[in-house]
Amino acid sequence: MKTYKIIGMMSGTSLDGLDLAYCHFWNKKNKWEFEIKNTKSISYSSEMQKELKDAIHLSAEKLIQLHNNYGTWLGEQALNFISETNLEVDFIASHGHTSHHRPELGVTFQLGCGQHLANASKKTVISDFRSNDLALGGQGAPLVPIGDRLLFGEYDFCLNLGGISNISFELKGRRIAYDIGLANMILNYITRKIDLDYDENGTLARSGTINPKMLKKLNDLSYYLLPHPKSIGYEWFLEEVVPIVDVTKDSTENLLHTSVHHICEKIAQQVALNANKNHQKLFVTGGGALNTFLIETLKQKLDSKIEVVVPEKILIEFKEALVFAFMGVLRSEREINVLKTVTGAKRDSSSGVIFLPN
Missing domain, CATH: 3.30.420.40 (ATPase, nucleotide binding domain)
Structure with a gap:
């Protein structure tokens, strides 16, 4: 029975900070089970909080710059988390931070570039869980x-x-x-x-x-x-x-x-x-x-x-990070992780983009 060892990362709309949850998942008798092994919350500085909150007003160029820089920062936080407690990690599943969400326009954007995150953490990363659902005509939300x-x-x-x-x-x-x-x-x-x-x-x-x-x-x-x-x-x-x-x-x-x-x-x-x-x-x-x-x-x-x-x-505090870690597991297994009955998309999908570290 395979045990998946995943870090889930979540930044929510309340802008409290970044949640990291190191979780184990296994499938026993066709039922998924889990254990949250380790967690960490990192509060945003007032400067970063303002930067993320105001991202909605940025030009495309500045938004992509923030996307990349924030991705690197996420990777650095993941690397610290791994080294602090000597974690054995298969991959990281990151939600990122939603800066834009206008599904009626077919638009959603989660800050935190997966490639930058992978390079900084030195781990495979699965992120961008929402855009595929929008491409299928869905809301891209909710995913949990x-x-x-x-x-x-x-x-x-x-x-x-x-x-x-x-x-x-x-x-x-x-x-x-x-x-x-x-x-x-x-x-x-x-x-x-x-x-x-x-x-x-x-x-x-x-x-x-x-x-x-x-x-x-x-x-x-x-x-x-x-x-x-x-x-x-x-x-x-x-x-x-x-x-x-x-x-x-x-x-x-x-x-x-x-x-x-x-x-x-x-x-x-x-x-x-x-x-x-x-x-x-x-x-x-x-x-x-x-x-x-x-x-x-x-x-x-x-x-x-x-x-x-x-x-x-x-x-209470880490359920969302846990679920994004789990969505990463389902994506790695090519199993459905986004439901059309929830988002209104044309079909269920196995969503998330896989980034390999360089």
């Missing part, structure tokens, strides 16, 4: 549902609370998944106005009250009316959400409290629409799962028949 199906199939719903909230579940034998809407992106945008990276445990949000006008504007965003498959990116947030936050003159606590209620209302609506039996389990990961006020609010808004399962911290 293949991991939800094959690694976390015991849960009825898998909810990820990163910068964006997305959900994944089985419906009549088909995996369905889509971006619900906002999560940490709006919360972190509000706290950064007072030079705070994030609202730890939702403490500030808990002390606030709802701003009814802001809540209505957020709830009325047209994205929520679109059918799935659907996904959003930073562009949508800048164009549709930031103006609502900026025009609302209220305390930080009230802005956060209102945003948490909005996030949880939209999630609860989607779970209620798709719940189909008496007792179901909702598995919650991503940084938002560490926000105790958000989780408490979500439980209040969900039907009592839905059990919210928040796993150990390592899975």
